[in-house]
Amino acid sequence: MNHELRTPLSTIIGFSEVLQDEMFGVLTEKQLEYVGYILQSSRNLLALITDIIDLSKIEADRAELEPERVRPREVVMSAVSLVREKAIAHDIRLAVEVDAATPDEVEADEKKLKQALYILLSSAVRSSFDHGAVTVRAAPLPAREGEPAGEGWLRVAVEDTGPAIRPEDHARLFQPFSRVELPGTGKYMGTGLGLALARMLVELHGGSIGIERGEGGGNRFVFRIPATRRMAERLAAGEGS
Amino acid sequence: VTEKKRILVVEDTPIVRTLITDVLEYHGYEVVCARNGAEGVSKAAGGAFDLVLMDIHMPVMDGYAALARLRENEATKGAIVMALTSSTTEEDLARIAEAGFDGCIAKPVDIRALPIVVRNSMRR
Numbered sequence: 349m350n351h352e353l354r355t356p357l358s359t360i361i362g363f364s365e366v367l368q369d370e371m372f373g374v375l376t377e378k379q380l381e382y383v384g385y386i387l388q389s390s391r392n393l394l395a396l397i398t399d400i401i402d403l404s405k406i407e408a409d410r411a412e413l414e415p416e417r418v419r420p421r422e423v424v425m426s427a428v429s430l431v432r433e434k435a436i437a438h439d440i441r442l443a444v445e446v447d448a449a450t451p452d453e454v455e456a457d458e459k460k461l462k463q464a465l466y467i468l469l470s471s472a473v474r475s476s477f478d479h480g481a482v483t484v485r486a487a488p489l490p491a492r493e494g495e496p497a498g499e500g501w502l503r504v505a506v507e508d509t510g511p512a513i514r515p516e517d518h519a520r521l522f523q524p525f526s527r528v529e530l531p532g533t534g535k536y537m538g539t540g541l542g543l544a545l546a547r548m549l550v551e552l553h554g555g556s557i558g559i560e561r562g563e564g565g566g567n568r569f570v571f572r573i574p575a576t577r578r579m580a581e582r583l584a585a586g587e588g589s
Numbered sequence: 590v591t592e593k594k595r596i597l598v599v600e601d602t603p604i605v606r607t608l609i610t611d612v613l614e615y616h617g618y619e620v621v622c623a624r625n626g627a628e629g630v631s632k633a634a635g636g637a638f639d640l641v642l643m644d645i646h647m648p649v650m651d652g653y654a655a656l657a658r659l660r661e662n663e664a665t666k667g668a669i670v671m672a673l674t675s676s677t678t679e680e681d682l683a684r685i686a687e688a689g690f691d692g693c694i695a696k697p698v699d700i701r702a703l704p705i706v707v708r709n710s711m712r713r
Contacts, residue, residue: 354675354697355602355605355675355696355697357697358696358697358698359604359605359608359697361697362608362612362697362698362700363608365700365701366608366611366612366615366700369701371611371612371615372611372615
């Protein structure tokens with residue numbers, strides 16, 4: 349499916365770039381403007397298709413977890429670096445707080461963990477608007493009652509200063525293609541698949557994801573994943589403490 | 590006046606062929622096209638090309654088979670042949686390297702990067 353969807357679209361992008369680069373003749377201002385729109389829309393569509401393919405792979409359970417020893421601090425810093433440019437452009441302050449008790453290593457799929465965090469970060473940067481702040485916090489979380497005792501969880505929270513999403517919209521946020529109003533802005537968040545994808549990536553680890561009201565009045569997206577695969581397997585087997 | 594470098598583009602999708610050809614011609618190359626591996630092999634034997642861009646998945650004869658034929662023929666065995674492919678998993682890339690391609694260009698082709706990759710591939 350990948351190939352069939354991407355080939356025609358990338359051809360549209362390729363020819364549009366040829367026009368935009370004026371390889372075979374100068375364009376009028378209006379024509380350049382329109383070519384710009386074609387490119388922008390095609391790239392959006394390509395990003396969406398890439399998301400759909402990712403999602404369908406995970407849904408088909410073909411996405412296998414490749415767990416390895418991962419350093420949470422490095423994953424956080426690397427995901428943050430991916431949104432830094434955009435944050436600077438909108439004068440959004442990015443802060444990282446890694447709790448001192450956070451284990452140096454957890455067992456997770458580094459790429460998928462980073463992808464989930466990147467999705468939350470870019471969504472937070474988008475909904476914080478100009479001059480806001482986005483804070484990432486990582487901390488260990490002990491096993492709760494009814495969960496296998498032992499290694500516990502890694503908890504990661506991404507907090508924004510955007511308008512708080514209404515509680516009745518919280519569950520819908522993580523559904524594919526949801527559009528949720530950002531109160532008071534007349535704008536919507538959720539371009540379709542990002543948060544649904546993040547949820548699946550987290551759940552693939554045996555974890556869970558949610559949203560709560562942030563201290564600063566914004567939104568706090570929180571996920572937790574088991575710190576070790578042994579813990580994840582015991583959870584999957586339904587063992588209690 | 591330096592002579593134009595000649596590039597053979599072997600690609601089955603007409604619109605992709607047109608895109609690659611137009612971009613390369615714009616950048617000053619002389620381009621000849623072939624629609625599948627078999628046509629590519631016969632055109633390569635007939636003219637001295639500085640570079641061959643070879644699609645992998647094609648009807649009649651795929652890129653691997655075509656490369657093997659090129660390497661068997663005295664006239665074309667030294668040709669610089671780059672694979673054009675949309676499958677870039679580790680296994681695919683390993684197979685492409687093992688087959689004896691001189692390099693790989695990922696599809697969809699980034700037309701702004703293409704001239705740089707093409708120029709560098711002929712530098713050896």
